[in-house]
Amino acid sequence: GAVVSQHPSRVICKSGTSVKIECRSLDFQATTMFWYRQFPKQSLMLMATSNEGSKATYEQGVEKDKFLINHASLTLSTLTVTSAHPEDSSFYICSARSDRAYGYTFGSGTRLTVV
Amino acid sequence: GQQLNQSPQSMFIQEGEDVSMNCTSSSIFNTWLWYKQDPGEGPVLLIALYKAGELTSNGRLTAQFGITRKDSFLNISASIPSDVGIYFCAGHRVGNDMRFGAGTRLTVKP
Secondary structure (H helix, E strand, O other): OOOOOEEEEEEOOOOOOOEEEEEEEOOOOOOEEEEEEEEEOOOOEEEEEEEOOOOOOOOOOOOOEEEEEEEOOOOOOEEEEEEOOHHEEEEEEEEEEOOOOOOOOOOOEEEEEOO | OOOEEEEOOOEEEOOOOEEEEEEEOOOOOOEEEEEEEEOOOOOOOEEOOOOOOEEEEOEEEEEEEEOOOOOEEEOOOOOOOHOOOEEEEEEEOOOEEEEEEEOEEEOOOO
């Protein structure tokens, strides 16, 4: 099946620092990946669509200068939370579209805590 | 933003009972999907529905794609403790990203 690996699974960082989260498609190529944010007891909210070789498309209200997305290869997209603040603490999940399984396979998520 | 209305928000049931949850939308979707999310994990696909009216089963799970293409339901029969988790519906339109319902949090008492 289609496997998506997300790393790290948990990260704690200090306010003002930047954190990078990686999303890799292990056994397929993904021209499109998606980044979601999930607050406790809430649903997944799409933050941005990551397109290989081009700029990401951000959802309304998501600061593109704060959440930097790079999709430099067909198997890797990264989300960098810049100048993190405690309110950025959340569960971030990526997904990738595969032609093999129905469409969308999710990573296991990253729990970010900003202190 | 979210375009799917999922209900109920939470359910507390006894082991062995059946469960039903549904999603409705004001928009038409080409595909409906149901995911389960365990704590601290990403969602895992349970069932995908591709055609209006389609009824699909996966073990104790049954889901249907509504005729109007604006709704779907998921049933779980004879619930067991490992069914505990959050269930999300998701709708997809060709050329667009996937949108999620708010989730149904299921608790199963042994």
